[in-house]
Amino acid sequence: MPALPDRLADRLITDQDVARTYGVDASPGSVAPAEFTVVRARDRGDVVEVLTYAAAHRVPVVAQGARTATTGSAVALEGGIVLNTEAINHVEIDPVERIAVVGPGVVNGDLKSQLTAYDLAYPPDPASSGSCTIGGNIATNAGGLCCVKYGVTADYVRGLEVVLAGGEVMRTGRRTAKGVTGYDLTGLFVGSEGTLGVVTEAVLRLIPAPDPALTVLAVFDTLEATMAGVAALRGQRHTPSLLELLDGPSITAIQAFGDYGFPPGAGGVLLVQSDRIDHAHEDVVAYAEALAAAGATDVAVADDPAEADLLLQGRRALNPALEARGPRMIEDVCVPVARLGDLVRAVHQIAERRGLESTCSGHAGDGNLHPCFFFDDTDPAQVDAARGAFGDVVEAAWALGGTLTGEHGVGVLKAPWLEGELGAAEVARQRALKAFFDPLGIMNPGRVFP
Amino acid sequence: MPALPDRLADRLITDQDVARTYGVDASPGSVAPAEFTVVRARDRGDVVEVLTYAAAHRVPVVAQGARTATTGSAVALEGGIVLNTEAINHVEIDPVERIAVVGPGVVNGDLKSQLTAYDLAYPPDPASSGSCTIGGNIATNAGGLCCVKYGVTADYVRGLEVVLAGGEVMRTGRRTAKGVTGYDLTGLFVGSEGTLGVVTEAVLRLIPAPDPALTVLAVFDTLEATMAGVAALRGQRHTPSLLELLDGPSITAIQAFGDYGFPPGAGGVLLVQSDRIDHAHEDVVAYAEALAAAGATDVAVADDPAEADLLLQGRRALNPALEARGPRMIEDVCVPVARLGDLVRAVHQIAERRGLESTCSGHAGDGNLHPCFFFDDTDPAQVDAARGAFGDVVEAAWALGGTLTGEHGVGVLKAPWLEGELGAAEVARQRALKAFFDPLGIMNPGRVFP
Numbered sequence: 001m002p003a004l005p006d007r008l009a010d011r012l013i014t015d016q017d018v019a020r021t022y023g024v025d026a027s028p029g030s031v032a033p034a035e036f037t038v039v040r041a042r043d044r045g046d047v048v049e050v051l052t053y054a055a056a057h058r059v060p061v062v063a064q065g066a067r068t069a070t071t072g073s074a075v076a077l078e079g080g081i082v083l084n085t086e087a088i089n090h091v092e093i094d095p096v097e098r099i100a101v102v103g104p105g106v107v108n109g110d111l112k113s114q115l116t117a118y119d120l121a122y123p124p125d126p127a128s129s130g131s132c133t134i135g136g137n138i139a140t141n142a143g144g145l146c147c148v149k150y151g152v153t154a155d156y157v158r159g160l161e162v163v164l165a166g167g168e169v170m171r172t173g174r175r176t177a178k179g180v181t182g183y184d185l186t187g188l189f190v191g192s193e194g195t196l197g198v199v200t201e202a203v204l205r206l207i208p209a210p211d212p213a214l215t216v217l218a219v220f221d222t223l224e225a226t227m228a229g230v231a232a233l234r235g236q237r238h239t240p241s242l243l244e245l246l247d248g249p250s251i252t253a254i255q256a257f258g259d260y261g262f263p264p265g266a267g268g269v270l271l272v273q274s275d276r277i278d279h280a281h282e283d284v285v286a287y288a289e290a291l292a293a294a295g296a297t298d299v300a301v302a303d304d305p306a307e308a309d310l311l312l313q314g315r316r317a318l319n320p321a322l323e324a325r326g327p328r329m330i331e332d333v334c335v336p337v338a339r340l341g342d343l344v345r346a347v348h349q350i351a352e353r354r355g356l357e358s359t360c361s362g363h364a365g366d367g368n369l370h371p372c373f374f375f376d377d378t379d380p381a382q383v384d385a386a387r388g389a390f391g392d393v394v395e396a397a398w399a400l401g402g403t404l405t406g407e408h409g410v411g412v413l414k415a416p417w418l419e420g421e422l423g424a425a426e427v428a429r430q431r432a433l434k435a436f437f438d439p440l441g442i443m444n445p446g447r448v449f450p
Numbered sequence: 451m452p453a454l455p456d457r458l459a460d461r462l463i464t465d466q467d468v469a470r471t472y473g474v475d476a477s478p479g480s481v482a483p484a485e486f487t488v489v490r491a492r493d494r495g496d497v498v499e500v501l502t503y504a505a506a507h508r509v510p511v512v513a514q515g516a517r518t519a520t521t522g523s524a525v526a527l528e529g530g531i532v533l534n535t536e537a538i539n540h541v542e543i544d545p546v547e548r549i550a551v552v553g554p555g556v557v558n559g560d561l562k563s564q565l566t567a568y569d570l571a572y573p574p575d576p577a578s579s580g581s582c583t584i585g586g587n588i589a590t591n592a593g594g595l596c597c598v599k600y601g602v603t604a605d606y607v608r609g610l611e612v613v614l615a616g617g618e619v620m621r622t623g624r625r626t627a628k629g630v631t632g633y634d635l636t637g638l639f640v641g642s643e644g645t646l647g648v649v650t651e652a653v654l655r656l657i658p659a660p661d662p663a664l665t666v667l668a669v670f671d672t673l674e675a676t677m678a679g680v681a682a683l684r685g686q687r688h689t690p691s692l693l694e695l696l697d698g699p700s701i702t703a704i705q706a707f708g709d710y711g712f713p714p715g716a717g718g719v720l721l722v723q724s725d726r727i728d729h730a731h732e733d734v735v736a737y738a739e740a741l742a743a744a745g746a747t748d749v750a751v752a753d754d755p756a757e758a759d760l761l762l763q764g765r766r767a768l769n770p771a772l773e774a775r776g777p778r779m780i781e782d783v784c785v786p787v788a789r790l791g792d793l794v795r796a797v798h799q800i801a802e803r804r805g806l807e808s809t810c811s812g813h814a815g816d817g818n819l820h821p822c823f824f825f826d827d828t829d830p831a832q833v834d835a836a837r838g839a840f841g842d843v844v845e846a847a848w849a850l851g852g853t854l855t856g857e858h859g860v861g862v863l864k865a866p867w868l869e870g871e872l873g874a875a876e877v878a879r880q881r882a883l884k885a886f887f888d889p890l891g892i893m894n895p896g897r898v899f900p
Binding site for chain 2 (some may be wrong): 363401
């Protein structure tokens with residue numbers, strides 16, 4: 001690779017050990033390639049330089065934030081440039097217009113913290129909100145725990161500044177509350193996983209801060225009863241701000257990791273929150289009654305935010321607990337909420353058929369679960385079985401009217417199923433659309449489109 | 451034009467007088483061309499036939515709903531086909547998933563009515579909601595009175611079925627609550643004014659029905675005091691579900707049309723609503739106090755929904771009152787809410803400089819106003835002055851950080867200013883994107899892009 005422009009000299013990570021940490025994301029088993037260059041951009045100008053250079057020399061570019069992606073979309077490419085945008089982290093908050101204009105490197109949780117002084121909130125909250133960046137959230141259209149009430153990242157992005165391959169700067173959307181001048185390309189870039197361009201600024205819509213959330217925890221003997229609980233909550237006029245499911249095997253895994261007070265042998269647990277202004281308590285009491293009527297054997301209501309947070313710790317322990325158990329494949333399918341029970345049953349059946357252990361928990365309020373299969377990575381038959389199970393779950397989700405990814409994105413891991421969901425004609429159209437913005441094919445090539 | 455396929459024979463409007471009514475939309479002074487064919491499609495198959503035929507014979511197609519567009523985007527083109535989709539009006543409501551799957555011909559207000567049985571709501575409500583169609587709402591990304599709390603049409607469209615020029619059927623987005631498989635093209639089609647394809651089905655997101663709205667009406671002596679009232683409401687934690695401004699000249703025009711009880715000489719009126727579940731009364735009382743503290747000289751609170759509706763009748767009378775006054779040009783600019791007062795002042799100054807009369811009212815909560823200039827259409831100098839004023843307002847909105855259209859769209863009337871807002875490079879990109887979907891240029895040619 002020819003030398004990068006001088007302007008970028010002090011943006012390069014030259015320590016090879018440090019550079020290698022930028023080579024991977026959080027996808028299981030991701031491996032950095034042998035040769036790649038890491039540029040930590042500090043502003044739009046740096047991004048323009050990199051993308052001008054990359055086009056001139058036809059070098060592939062992987063845009064990257066905090067590398068919390070779970071699908072391989074932020075892993076370095078051989079001979080390519082990793083364009084890390086964590087340092088582009090300016091924040092401008094306008095409380096009258098209720099917008100924040102931010103750089104892509106702003107950490108989701110940091111933005112949330114800064115907004116408390118204004119009594120405003122930015123709802124999207126992936127599980128990694130303490131470390132993931134707004135740029136990465138935009139790249140994957142990230143969801144999280146709040147979506148049942150508040151929707152996903154795309155619902156809060158009003159406009160973008162994007163640098164295209166070749167260095168052209170374009171703007172999408174608007175800063176004003178409304179605006180329909182020309183095509184709105186914002187939604188096309190949100191969720192495009194770095195395949196179209198690099199976001200250098202986003203205009204985010206804010207909402208008045210809700211109250212601190214209160215929590216209900218309900219334990220059920222069976223999966224069927226747990227699903228009756230989900231159905232009871234779907235009928236509530238005041239939508240919960242969080243509605244999470246832990247299935248039986250997830251509870252066992254969490255309790256093996258630490259004692260979070262879940263009863264052994266439970267068929268399922270629902271965690272439900274309300275953050276409704278002045279009425280969180282009233283809501284959680286109503287939810288608790290509905291859950292008891294639906295068949296919960298044990299219902300606990302947290303009366304204050306600290307206790308509410310404590311109740312949620314078991315849910316938060318899920319990812320570390322699964323990680324502690326060993327090699328695993330984690331899915332991200334989304335189905336109609338009414339088919340949630342069918343999905344969980346299908347996952348357990350697939351695991352049994354494939355001779356694997358599984359858990360199936362996640363965002364019940366959206367129908368977005370994260371089935372997980374454990375396997376022995378030293379046993380090729382188990383590795384094959386896990387891969388097979390991964391595909392089986394996608395097929396099961398499709399059969400239920402669902403999609404192969406609710407919030408993690410396609411990346412590398414799910415690219416083989418893209419055409420199965422969209423059809424050959426639509427994939428061809430989307431490839432052509434990528435070529436429209438990236439004619440040289442240097443923006444995160446091989447990701448999303450296999 | 452060669453004969454249309456037999457299948458479409460009974461979809462044609464053959465009575466020339468009736469056909470001519472399909473030749474125009476609600477844009478001022480719109481005139482039907484001499485020759486055009488009207489097809490009233492009944493299903494997707496009809497749309498496919500029309501767009502297959504149109505591509506084969508290179509005939510321009512204008513997709514059309516209830517023709518309430520104000521910018522000329524639904525006016526017939528000479529020698530072209532008007533493809534009316536009012537009769538594609540199927541409705542499937544899924545209360546568990548909280549979605550409605552509808553044809554483009556469903557009337558906005560009819561969908562709202564059908565949803566009441568499910569205690570669900572579809573918020574977008576253009577002023578023409580009693581007659582405008584969902585397809586037209588999608589074409590323009592329609593807004594309306596509710597946007598200050600609920601956002602615009604795009605915020606409720608989860609997925610689309612679209613027929614492209616040539617007859618190919620494509621689907622965008624999803625039915626599930628989340629989904630990030632491939633690019634989401636939904637937002638590109640919303641607001642594209644029939645220039646990319648014809649929507650034949652939409653998946654709409656629904657919300658739990660709010661309470662019937664209660665209203666506050668506040669009268670102010672001056673524009674400055676009225677703007678202080680707007681600012682006071684922006685600071686409320688419970689966002690009003692409606693926040694409308696009538697300026698002094700609008701009040702005079704309404705009172706000349708009928709007695710709606712507005713005091714003569716008022717500097718401005720704000721109409722404010724809350725529909726918050728169980729708390730609408732509490733909210734309107736709080737709003738009334740805030741408005742009185744901000745300097746309102748008269749504040750009326752409607753205690754029940756019927757009375758609340760009565761208070762809003764003056765606002766509803768605005769459009770008929772302006773229409774009754776004679777030839778006029780109506781704008782649709784949107785500026786940051788903090789610059790609303792500057793916009794109103796600029797409009798009045800432009801009118802004075804151009805020797806015209808004006809009103810400047812609209813959706814104060816969003817910064818989206820509809821300045822209106824009256825002119826004598828038999829006096830060429832007055833016609834010129836009105837045209838000049840129209841452009842002056844666009845320039846004023848830009849200077850305030852705003853946009854030339856908040857919710858009406860670009861159509862024909864605003865196309866001359868497109869490049870001024872987006873820049874030549876972005877317009878070229880968007881033209882190329884249109885060509886990507888419509889390589890023959892037969893979808894509503896000449897609209898949006900001049």
